[in-house]
Amino acid sequence: MTLKLGVIGTGAIGADHIRRCMQTLSGARVTAVNDINAESAASAVKSYAPNAKVFSDPHALIKSDEVDAVLVTSWGPSHEEFVLASITAGKYVFCEKPLATTGEGCRHIVDAEMKHGKRLVQVGFMRPYDSGYRALKAVLDSGKIGDPLMLHCAHRNPRVGKNYNTDMAITDTLIHELDVLRWMLNDDYVSAQVIFPRKTPKSLPHLRDPQIVLLETAKGTRIDVEIFVNCQYGYDIQCEIVGELGIAKLPEPSAVLLRSEAARSEEILTDWKERFIGAYDVELQDFIDGVRSDKLRGPSAWSGYAAAVAADVCIKAQVSGAVEPINLPAQPAFYN
Ligand SMILES: NC(=O)C1=CN([C@@H]2O[C@H](COP(=O)(O)OP(=O)(O)OC[C@H]3O[C@@H](n4cnc5c(N)ncnc54)[C@H](O)[C@@H]3O)[C@@H](O)[C@H]2O)C=CC1
Numbered sequence: 185m186t187l188k189l190g191v192i193g194t195g196a197i198g199a200d201h202i203r204r205c206m207q208t209l210s211g212a213r214v215t216a217v218n219d220i221n222a223e224s225a226a227s228a229v230k231s232y233a234p235n236a237k238v239f240s241d242p243h244a245l246i247k248s249d250e251v252d253a254v255l256v257t258s259w260g261p262s263h264e265e266f267v268l269a270s271i272t273a274g275k276y277v278f279c280e281k282p283l284a285t286t287g288e289g290c291r292h293i294v295d296a297e298m299k300h301g302k303r304l305v306q307v308g309f310m311r312p313y314d315s316g317y318r319a320l321k322a323v324l325d326s327g328k329i330g331d332p333l334m335l336h337c338a339h340r341n342p343r344v345g346k347n348y349n350t351d352m353a354i355t356d357t358l359i360h361e362l363d364v365l366r367w368m369l370n371d372d373y374v375s376a377q378v379i380f381p382r383k384t385p386k387s388l389p390h391l392r393d394p395q396i397v398l399l400e401t402a403k404g405t406r407i408d409v410e411i412f413v414n415c416q417y418g419y420d421i422q423c424e425i426v427g428e429l430g431i432a433k434l435p436e437p438s439a440v441l442l443r444s445e446a447a448r449s450e451e452i453l454t455d456w457k458e459r460f461i462g463a464y465d466v467e468l469q470d471f472i473d474g475v476r477s478d479k480l481r482g483p484s485a486w487s488g489y490a491a492a493v494a495a496d497v498c499i500k501a502q503v504s505g506a507v508e509p510i511n512l513p514a515q516p517a518f519y520n
């Protein structure tokens with residue numbers, strides 16, 4: 185049976201997910217959409233899902249018989265409400281990151297899901313599905329570089345819009361590293377510090393950019409992550425693991441090596457949509473397959489909660505400048 189999907193939020197990633205569900209993936213189709221901006225919903229439907237019904241009320245969409253499972257791709261602050269409503273309706277829900285903008289908000293979802301008694305939530309952390317990160321983890325797990333001692337990471341966007349603020353460097357951008365590095369290392373964070381280097385003149389007055397986040401894990405691995413969202417030159421994701429016996433680096437996306445005008449060059453991507461296109465395809469196919477087989481396998485609400493707890497502390501550390509402790513409760517057996 186083809187899964188009927190309802191999508192809440194038809195902006196950049198919502199429209200892209202509708203396109204991939206309708207044109208690339210198998211086993212599902214988009215039957216319903218909602219956006220507070222009716223023009224955005226109408227435009228997404230026209231482009232990718234002409235037979236989908238446009239709902240003016242997101243809660244009516246969630247409850248509708250025309251929807252078997254929900255994709256939440258609206259702005260971060262609205263996620264908690266829609267995920268909780270999906271759990272109440274007993275429907276599977278894929279929620280883009282962040283699961284909620286605070287640890288407390290994520291905890292409400294974890295508690296509601298455990299009370300329901302079955303996993304219903306998958307978080308849109310796509311990096312564990314990325315072939316490069318998977319290859320890097322395979323090398324680490326093989327023991328070839330020994331135990332990880334230090335990680336040097338960078339998350340660079342060419343530029344951001346005027347609504348992006350200093351907190352969002354953590355809740356919207358660093359949140360990807362907070363998830364994927366925890367998965368990569370199979371370890372939890374115990375402290376965080378945030379340092380602000382000289383500010384780029386390309387940033388807006390209200391935004392501190394770049395930032396360096398220093399993390400420490402329970403096993404003692406030290407991580408530095410540069411967040412630089414007005415770097416101008418491209419969309420660039422770096423991750424280097426320094427181990428006891430060697431170094432392993434995230435592969436660069438494949439690109440043609442060009443020899444031209446007395447220079448050797450390779451194109452750098454400029455957009456997350458292209459950089460992680462394969463990972464988004466695989467994560468959503470995994471969600472669709474998980475729902476159809478009544479068992480989700482992707483990043484859980486607990487992963488969303490763990491990342492949000494660390495993000496809360498990073499935001500505190502932005503203000504204090506101090507090394508702040510991170511205390512994540514033990515993972516409930518429900519999520520093992
Ligand atoms: N996994 C990833 O790499 C990415 C994840 N995202 C996440 O996806 C979410 C959406 O991001 P974008 O598509 O870039 O933003 P966007 O601003 O392009 O689109 C968001 C859409 O949600 C709608 N919306 C906002 N509040 C709503 C509400 N209460 N009810 C219904 N519709 C509502 C807006 O009108 C807009 O059309 C964010 O949580 C963001 O962090 C975004 C980009 C990449």
Ligand SMILES: O=C1[C@@H](O)[C@H](O)[C@@H](O)[C@H](O)[C@H]1O
Nearest residue numbers: 339340341356357360413456
């Ligand atoms: O999730 C994403 C955006 O929401 C976020 O704003 C960007 O910084 C990230 O690179 C992108 O992957």
